[in-house]
Amino acid sequence: MSYPDSENATVLLIATIILSFVIASSLNVYPLSPSMATLRPMVMIMVLIFWLLFQPRYVGVFTAFTIGLIADLLMDTHLGQQAFAAVAVAFFIKITSIYIRQLNTISAWLLASLGLFVFQLCLWILQMFIQNVFVAQSALSLLMSIISWPLVLLALRKFAS
16 A cells, blocks of 8 residues: 655655756866866765665666766766766675665765775776776875765765665
């Protein structure tokens, strides 16, 4: 039996997920000076990791692929690079979350940090194979993302399952 309140809660949650990705994409492309742009955290991937951890019923591999394609288009990278890396992160989160019984703040931060590292490592490998370039400055973005991920957790904690 379906309850009307549960349907409203589901619609609100899905709307929140979509709105969080819209805000994250806006933050991802917000213009910054060249020196500050290297410190820009990977906000879309951070939000994706949050939803993969705390709402796996609604956000999965297909969502990760879609968000990766949108990130490819927004960031003007080769089409499919960020999509592949996002799918790799989604599989990593799905597999590791099987073994974690209780997801507290510290374990979520550790898992998110590993997911961000997997994402950046995939991008580095793909860029080496496809473009024959290695962008070491993206390590600063990775570090800023790891440091600032608790802010995403703080902003969206109401929607954690």
